[in-house]
């Protein structure tokens with residue numbers, strides 16, 4: 001069993017770049033299912049961290065712990081240095097926003113503008129401030145043209161953009177996205193991928209991404225966490241994690257396509273795997 005670190009005692013925790021620290025011995029759902037056990041997870045400032053794991057490995061359960069939607073059955077969560085419990089969790093939306101996998105779980109107001117203004121109004125902004133925050137967020141994701149539309153009638157890709165805007169309008173430090181590119185065509189998936197990168201680069205927001213798309217994770221993540229059986233079983237740079245075939249197999253995953261191509265090329269040319277490219281650009285340079 002992993003040793004549980006008390007974050008207050010943990011020297012690393014006092015470093016300013018750590019925004020979230022989860023030390024969760026267990027999360028047990030009411031029906032007795034185990035969502036998380038022996039899990040330690042951190043989010044640092046200005047990073048994209050990808051949670052990669054098979055179906056049912058615990059990625060969504062972990063995401064929902066980031067902003068107090070779920071609390072550990074046993075263990076602690078610290079967000080921006082504050083311990084989260086049933087009384088402090090209600091303020092977490094100021095810091096951590098979650099974009100759900102199904103946009104329909106998030107969108108409910110009569111118009112897109114109302115929907116995106118809802119969060120800022122709820123945080124106490126007046127209508128003018130909330131309008132400004134909503135419009136700024138909608139412009140950032142290229143969805144300002146939808147302001148008068150009924151959210152329910154938008155396409156899947158448009159709903160995803162509006163969902164991200166709704167979270168961005170609250171100006172969080174961290175945004176967690178559950179399968180942000182699932183069910184999208186390649187063009188819309190690319191738009192969302194670019195937005196995620198811009199949120200980090202231009203807005204200084206840390207991103208936590210739960211995804212089955214290992215190619216996406218390889219392209220944009222600074223850090224990969226492999227999730228299995230409710231635990232983070234390994235973490236590291238994409239180039240280290242995605243060339244660890246045994247680890248990926250153990251987690252029920254397959255290497256990203258770029259890794260498969262590079263390995264096949266190395267085998268074909270009878271050369272050693274050395275450079276570990278994880279993006280097309282790196283692959284081209286490595287040849």
Ligand SMILES: Nc1ncnc2c1ncn2[C@@H]1O[C@H](COP(=O)(O)OP(=O)(O)OP(=O)(O)O)[C@@H](O)[C@H]1O
Nearest residue numbers: 029031033034035054055056057058059060061062
């Ligand atoms: N509301 C719930 N009630 C009971 N058990 C749940 C609930 N939500 C998740 N679980 C269980 O917790 C475990 C982790 O599920 P979770 O949804 O977090 O996995 P996941 O990695 O996000 O899966 P997927 O990739 O399929 O979305 C699974 O065994 C699942 O059956």
